[in-house]
C-alpha cells in the first residue's frame with residue numbers, strides 16, 4: 001500500500017539542485033516565498049568505498065533544518081548511489097535520523113557517476129536497480145521516492161522501468177521527461193509522464209520545462225500528475241509558486257518585469273544576509289553562488305545578455321551589488 005504523501009495533491013515542489021539548494025538557500029526561499037509546498041536537498045553521494053558518518057548526513061540536510069520539525073517535514077532528502085557503494089549501510093545510518101522522506105537520484109547524467117554505475121546508468125540496468133531499490137526499501141520505513149529520466153540512451157524499457165520501481169515498494173516517482181543522452185536538449189516529453197500516471201498506482205510528479213504558471217497548469221492538465229517539480233524555472237522565477245497561487249494564469253504581463261526587478265533585488269539581499277549570518281560563507285563563496293543563480297534570472301530583460309554578463313563578470317560582491325542597484 002502506498003504510504004501517505006509528504007505533501008498534498010497539486011503541490012509545487014522546488015527541485016533538488018546541486019550547487020543551489022543548500023540549507024541557507026532553501027530556508028531563504030521558504031521565508032521569501034512560502035507558497036512553495038516542498039523542498040529538496042541536492043544529492044549526497046554515497047561513496048563507493050568506505051561510509052559516511054551520521055554527522056555528515058546531518059550536515060547535508062543542515063543543522064537548522066534538522067532541529068526544526070516544521071521545515072524537516074517539508075524537505076525531501078536526496079541521495080545518489082552506485083552499484084559499488086554500500087547502499088544498505090548508508091540507509092541504515094540514515095534511518096536512525098528523524099528523516100521522513102528519502103529520494104533516490106536516478107537522473108544524474110554525469111559521466112563519472114554513470115561509469116561507477118550510478119545515477120541515470122541504473123535506468124538501463126534493471127537488475128542492479130532492483131537490488132538497490134530493495135536495499136533502500138527494506139531499511140527505510142518512511143516515504144521513499146525516486147527521480148528518473150525517461151531512459152538512458154532511449155526509452156525502449158520505459159514501461160519495464162516503471163514496473164520495476166513500483167514493484168520494489170517505491171512510494172512515489174518523479175519523472176524528468178528527457179533521456180540521459182538528451183541532457184537538457186530538445187523539449188521534455190510530457191507524454192511519458194502521462195503514460196506513467198496511467199500505468200502506475202503510486203503518485204507521479206511531473207518535471208521538465210516548467211517556466212511559467214501556464215506551463216504548470218498545462219502539466220497538470222496534460223498529464224494528470226499528482227504534483228509538479230520545478231528546477232530551472234524556479235531558478236528563473238523563484239517566486240513562481242507565489243504567482244501561481246495568487247494569480248493562476250491571469251498575470252498582468254506589463255507589471256511582471258517591474259515586479260521582477262524589485263523581487264530580484266530582494267532575493268539577492270536576503271540571500272547575502274543569510275549566507276553571511278548562517279552558513280557562514282566567505283564573500284568568494286557567495287559571489288560564486290550568486291553567479292550560478294544569475295543564469296536564468298534575466299532572460300526576460302530587453303538586454304538580457306548584457307545584464308547577465310555584468311553579473312557574471314563581477315569580481316566581488318560589491319560590483320555584483322553595484323549592478324543589482326541598476327537593473
Ligand SMILES: Cc1cc2nc3c(=O)[nH]c(=O)nc-3n(C[C@H](O)[C@H](O)[C@H](O)COP(=O)(O)O)c2cc1C
Pocket residue numbers: 015016017018019020041042043078105106107108147176207208209210229230231232233234
Ligand atoms: C543546476 C542544477 C543542478 C541540479 N542538481 C540536481 C540534483 O542534485 N539532483 C537531481 O535529482 N536533479 C538535479 N538537477 C535536475 C533538476 O532537478 C530537474 O530534474 C531538471 O533540471 C529538469 O527540470 P527543469 O526543466 O524544471 O529544470 C539539477 C538541475 C540543475 C539545473
